[in-house]
Amino acid sequence: MPPTFHGIVSISGSLTHILNLQELKSAFGNVYASLLDNGVFVFNIYLEAAFQSSWNGSITGDVKDEDAWALKTIYYPEEKISRLHFTIFQLLEGSWQRTDNTVEEKCYSVAEIRSALEDVGFTEISVYDAERDFGVERDPGNAYFICRKAHI
Known part of the structure; x- marks a missing residue:
């Protein structure tokens, strides 16, 4: 399938249901392949503080x-x-x-997630903490990632 989307969003920490890093990386690769050049991928994932x-x-x-x-x-x-x-x-x-x-x-670290995103080609990876950066109360370990498919 050719790249189709300008942006893809995954919410509710759904990516934690992918139970090993290689499969998570594969999911990121599928997202990357579905994005048009310069497309944006936004998702949240729960880190160890949440668990x-x-x-x-x-x-x-x-x-x-x-x-x-x-x-x-x-x-x-x-x-x-x-x-x-x-x-x-x-x-x-x-x-x-x-x-x-x-x-x-599965609980992944920021480093594992960032590495998997980079391995499939994502750039401009930013990570935000829901409590600290967005003022969401009683939400420890909820991290939001924003990354971009490189413009080729």
Whole structure:
């Protein structure tokens, strides 16, 4: 597919669901290939401060008339992996049904991300901290990256 886009945005820290650096680099390469010359890629990603914050060991959830859910997040610093354990209850035909699922997220460093971006050709890489640079409260470790595909 030829380069098509002037800009690509990825939000909600979705790139943390890519669990190894080579696959993250491959995703960056696909973004790069999809951008027109001088195109911009903007994304946020959660760094270790986010994984070590109130997320670690936190439990959250919600209860409604026909469903309920709970989420427990545990960060394993030695693996740089966070596991999100979901439990969902749904009232189906008068009976409660339970579903359990686990989703993993990978914690990358700024240096790893910057290197992967550079390896696929991105330039003008800027990194911003949501709390410090944008004044977003209670958001530790949320980093925003802005980079550009070189004009050839």
